[in-house]
Amino acid sequence: MDLYDVPLHTIDGATTTLGAYRGKTLLIVNVASRCGFTPQYKGLEMLYRKYKDRGLVVLGFPCNQFGRQEPGSDADIRTFCHTQYGVTFPMFAKIDVNGPTTHPLYRYLKSAKKGWFGREGITWNFTKFLVGPEGEVLHRYNSRRRPEQIERDLAALI
DSSP states (O other): OOOGGGOETTTSEEEEOOOGGGEEEEEEEEOOOSTTTTTTHHHHHHEEEHHHHEEEEEEEOOOOOOOOOOOOOOHHHHHHHHHHOOSOOOOOOOOOSSSSOOOOHHHHHHHHHHGGGGGGGSTTOEEEEOOOOOOOEEEEEOSSSOGGGGGHHHHHHH
């Protein structure tokens, strides 16, 4: 399956794909509102605002699989992100990133770029995948890698 053909739901409930982002550099992140890494929303938004005119799109995918740190509804998540962090980048409906109900997007990303010691599983919230404009998964960053720390990789692409 092509990355751009994977069916998705926006946080507002619309059905879509990543097709609208073909030719863009993507930073795909599984996010959560009640996580120690939640302040990374600020850095993600900063990168998005700084580089969106040069082709970067940050895409947020809420996930409640790690410590139940994203328990709210999609509407709750949207409100939180907007009011607490001023998020303007695209957000999507809550998904699973591991296990038997892993969303097809994350199956694709994890198989394309493995984590530590060749493991596919996502270890925690705010794991980031950097996808080049041709759809190639270039980098996978663990939760501890703050958005500001990957700016050099982004700048080299756009």
